[in-house]
Amino acid sequence: MARPRQFDEQNAVTRATDLFWRRGYNATSVRDLGAELKLTSSSLYRTFTDKHTLFLRALDHYRATESAEAEQRLDAAGRPVRQVLRDWMLWLVSCPSDGESARGCFVVNTATELGTTDAQVSQRTEAAFEVTRQALRSLLHEGRHSGELPIDLDIDAAVELLFTTVLGLRVRERAGHDLARLATAIDAVIQALGFTSTQPS
Template sequence: MARTKEFDPDAALQSALELFWRRGYEATSMADLVEHLGIGRASIYATFGNKHDLYLKALDRYGESHDPPVLHELSQPGSALPAVRAVVRRFAAEAADEATRTTGCFVTNTAAELGPHDTAAARRVEHSWEHIETLMHSALVRAQAQGELPGDRDPRGLARMLLVLMQGLRVVGKASTDPARVRDAAEQALTLLD
């Protein structure tokens, strides 16, 4: 007879996500995971696979929980340009917020730590960025159709610029002690939408 799990895999995955997000992949050992999750190494392997598999599952979970608010904001009916501005300003506010800035964005952290040498992680990062870029592009196309964005502006180029800006805000926000740095950068970039 098969044993039943004595832990909640969903809660364990969320706990692993939080640990990886705070410490990074390399700085998190299997011993750290065992201690933090409160479950045995064999249970971790049986449920999630090895440390790398668990990290990728945590990264997938992060995308599932953090991408929908952006989708919701940018796909609302009505005026599109204020939604674009609100998303960029929210990224800047999170990057400047003392409570969240040091953890940054799990996707951005993964890009910096694993992206150059981990194909599976890099694919997930690229998927997340493509998703945000597509949402931004669609919103900017709508803004242009609504007469909010000048006709001579390139919605695809602007979407890419805003994606790079938002990811950069997260990186700079992690290390900067001056919250005005990221807020001022965001506001300057938003002038390109006028």
């Protein structure tokens, strides 16, 4: 109906997500965002209201892409549960850290930086956490049903252990820890689940 946009809004959100992901909320200024998204501040504010709202958009975008891919990779689809779990965790800690420093997990970084002080943010981080927990729960149920996992496995406990371990792995990835050590932790937690068939994965 009038002058069309010269930029792609979705692409801008993607770039904003990457910047917030790497630097965190407080360390990313609106001018940084403008430079990275190639937007003037007027376009940025007209389109995204303000910095905080754009951050929420970035969080939502992350969940819709990165988190969604993670959950997709947790879908067994007939493959051995042990292998799915192992590949998934290895994939988590070897995420592309394209140049600069390791990014870790945007949700984990955000949860620790903004803690429980921002209701809109913590509602999103908690929702993301819950989705992962449910995906893990489903996978373990499938493993127990198929006989890969012991019938008396305490799934609630196993989910808590796996989920907690994953958060730890994400922190260690962000901190730049040696991938080999993270792989050791991954194999250890998988062994802890007590898979019955110990075929190599």
